[in-house]
Amino acid sequence: MMDPRREHLFGIIFVTAGAVTWSSAGFFTRLIALDYPTMIAGRGIFGAVGMLAIIIAFAPKTWTSQFRNMGWSDALYIVNYIFGTICYVSSLGQTSIAHNAVIFATLPFIAALLGFIFVRELPSREAIFASAIAMVGVVIMVGFSNDGALLGDILSFLGTASMAASIIIVRKYRSVNIAAGAVIASFTSGVIVLPFAELSAVTPTHLVYLVLFGLLNASAGLTLYSLGSRRLPPMETALISLIDTPLSPFWVWLAFGEKAGPQTLAGGLIVLFAVILHIFMSQRRQRLVVRLDPGRS
Known part of the structure; x- marks a missing residue:
């Protein structure tokens, strides 16, 4: 049996790596400079090809069985992924980036609610505290603007809720074949646009x-994120995901020299502080649990 502390640490590493990889979306968008449907189609289709190649490489003789042996929980994961992608892509043209960022900051709270309802996991006090700090940072980053639209805000919220739901699905249904499901979902979402x-x-x-774009942002990002979300409570997974928010403009600034304003820098630092604080507190709590109950190690 794996050490709970090591399992928890692996979860943090995987989710963090997935969020960092996903944060490259803005960089690739600026680099490619094509219309958004073309970029989404390329990301989805090439991402699916990359994930399929990984599956075949690790199971050259049995990889087809991963697609044949899918159940209803796998179908739920795939449909949710496609639905969330369509909602998110549609929201980008219907509301402002500021509104999208603020709505995305509700991810830890949605994940916590869904986790309690479907997995019966109560979020830790550390996760709630750190999520509240992160929410403040995101609001400072984007400010309060009036340039959003109701339809776009609704679509953005549905996309965020779909991401929270994916965390719960892979957490609750351990039999979900993440890799095979991601191949089908990524390819389908690309074909739709x-x-x-x-x-x-x-x-x-x-x-x-x-x-x-497909191999790094879609294939690597989704695989790492999904593997990590199985090892962490839903709210903790969602909280660490918020590191994507400040990193996205950072990569664009680093590559293209687009300077961020003091408001963005201050809010981004608060988000990073909240995530790092939570990682430190959660690891400290794991060590305390093992000391009090050595049988769990």
């Missing part, structure tokens, strides 16, 4: 960038 893509504008250079 393909009719709206401007494929004639894609150059060989764009194609290389789209492949990297």
